[in-house]
Amino acid sequence: MQALDAGAVRRWADACVRSLDAHRADIDRINVFPVPDGDTGTNLLQTMRAGLDALLRTPADSVGGALTALAKGALAGARGNSGVILSQVLRGLAEAAREASTAGGVALRAALQRADVLATAAVADPTPGTVLTVLHAAAEAARDCPSDDLDAVVTAAAQAGARALADTPRLLPVLSRAGVVDAGGRGLVLLLDTLAAVITGQAVEHVATSASPRTADALTTAREAGSADYEYEVMYLLDGEPDVDGLRHALAALGDCVSVVGDGDGLWTVHVHCTDVGAAIEAGIERGRPHRITVNRFADQVAAPASRFTRDRVIVALVDGVGTARLFETEGAVAHGTDLSDLLSVVTGTRARHVTLLPGDPATRTAAAAVAAQAVDAGQDVVVVPTASPVQALAALxxxxxxxxxxxxxxxxxxxxxxxxxxxxxxxxxxxxTWVGRCRPGDLLGMVDGEVVLIEPRRADVADLACRLVDRMLALGGELVTALLGEGVPEGLDRELEEHLRSAHPEVELAAYPGGQAGVLLALGVE
Structure with a gap:
């Protein structure tokens, strides 16, 4: 597709509703910021469903008209903080394409940048690591895309949004501790991915939708954000040109999570968490005629937040090499590389109450201990077992x-x-x-427990050196030799080692595995 038209907007909105409906429970479950167990997925779904309902009732024949109808409907039906932000994203798209019959890559680029500005303005205190971070990354990627083709721009935006979403735990510690990404950002990535699918030609089914009825259950909600001091969520619409700054100031004196945002065409949605419902509505009456008033009580019966832990115990092995990782995974451990920059996210992401870390290298032990301390401070039981090689970690496992x-x-x-x-x-x-003489770059080093015991020129026979090293290690006894074959090890080394043990140490068993670790030709363990 070279340009978006009204039909494509309808297909996108319909697909968004279906996608949010399919992922609603998952998004609700990962909502931990600012308050755990909110209803971000539900709010996004209901807001988008309201927008789609308005769009299907509007005979729009241009991309600008279709997006305007979608944005107006979303604003009128916005639910919760996340719904308000979504309505502003759609408004930004609509404003950038208002006069256009179709929209290509240049128009989509401008639309995402406008959406970024409006959505950020809708939040009183923007926090890094939220849906706004994801939107900003998508808008910047669209801006910097070297091509003006529509499919290139939307693909760049969707991919950047997904990367920014994956990075939210690093920006927001509460997400890292819970092992989740931002819930609102997850919803936005779904919408961007759906838009990319529509533009790049993937099939989108048409499913009839309608506005959800206002049932008794709809009058009770979980707290998506803000302080627990306030008992109600109040939302209503205002028409015309109210004193927006005065209204925001008046509502801020009553509660928190205040937002007063418009569609750019005289319709405003008002949102506040408060205890004095009457005063919140009166503040609107003083500045216009509130309508579509919704008062949701934060449910007393909403279950206490589920435990962040979904399993009791997990072992995480910090090892190098594809083969080594597969070996640990086969034994039920989580294998992680020796780059520990994201180890805290991995530990919290296990959702395990008790985590045991098995370092496969002395250099990782200090960093692993620091990560363990951070996780313990956050309420997770994390212990580092003092292993200094993958073979010791295997023995522990x-x-x-x-x-x-x-x-x-x-x-x-x-x-x-x-x-x-x-x-x-x-x-x-x-x-x-070393203890056994001078070594030079390129020499082969045979080491036991961290000390050099054998030095051979690079041209030496690796298998011969391995056999002599095993003999030294078995001098104090042993029943099992474990060998992990590293990257670049000569072919057949394991067979030569097995033949040597059969001849020199028939009582000893050999277990050899392709480890694939870089930097270590052969890792040995003797038990």
Whole structure:
């Protein structure tokens, strides 16, 4: 599609309603900011449904007319803070395309930028990591898209919105602690993805929709935002040109979550959380004629927030290499790389009450301990087992027993790790003095428990060095040798190691796996 027309707007709005309906419960469930267990998904759905109902009743034959009808309907039926913001996003799209019969990439670029401005203005105290962050990223990506083609602009915006959504836990700590993304931002990404699908030619089914009846259940709501000091959510519409600043000031004196936003054509929606419902409505009467008045009570019977924890225990292994990660995952652990920049999100995202971290490298232990401390401060039980290699982490995982008390289980895992001698073969990156002499860049180093015990030139036989290293490690005894084959290891090394053990140490069993770890040719463990 090279340009949006009125028909495309109708198909998009219809698809948005269906998509929000399908994901409503999921969006409601992840709403943790500013108050847990809100109804962001429900509010977005009802607001978009009101917009679609108005659009289907309006004989618009241009993209500007269709978007204007959609925006007006959404504003009139806006529900909650998220609904108000959505109405302003749609208003921004409508204003940028008001005079156009169709809209191409240039028009969509301008529309998203206008939506960004209006939605931000609708919020008294914008917070990074929310739906506004997602919208701003989408608008900037559309602005910076090198192509003016409609499909290129919408794809760039949708992809940037998705990336910004994934980044919301980093910007908003409460999301990181809960292991979720922003609920309002999730809803906006759904709408952007749906728009991209319509423009790029994916099939969109037409489903009849109608406005939801105002039932008794609709008069009770969960608190989506604001202080628990206020008992009611009051919303109404005003026509004309009211004293907007005066109304905002009067409502702010009564409660919080105040917004007074318009459609740019004389219709305003008013929203406030307060206790004195009469005073909130009177503030509107003094400045116009309130109509479509809705008063929702924050339900006394709404269940207490569900626990953020959905399972009891999880083990997270910090290891390198695709094969190594797969090995841990097969044993039921969550495998995470050695880049720990997002480890806190991973830990909280497990939704587990108890998390055990298994570092696969000494360098990750300090960072893992810092992350564990942050998670503990937020109410999650996180413990780092002192493992210094993936083979020690495997030994610890092998004795994990979820039927034990978490504390006892951690002690057993730590004992198993401590009882496992670790060895590795690496390539020296610099010249240095070791206990067994000088090494130079490119030399092969055989190490046991972190100390260099063998040095060979780079041209040396890796398998021969591995056999001699295993002999040193078995000098103190052992029954099982675990070998993780790293990236670039010579083919057949595991077979040569097995033959050597069968000859020199027939009582010892070998377990060799393709680890794929970078920087370590061979990781060894002896138990």
């Amino acid at each position: 092998a004795v994990h027993d979820p039927s034990r008390r978490p504390g006892d289980d951690v002690v057993a895992m730590a004992d198993a790790a401590a009882a496992t001698r670790r060895g590795e073969i690496t390539v020296s990156e610099r010249e240095a003095i």
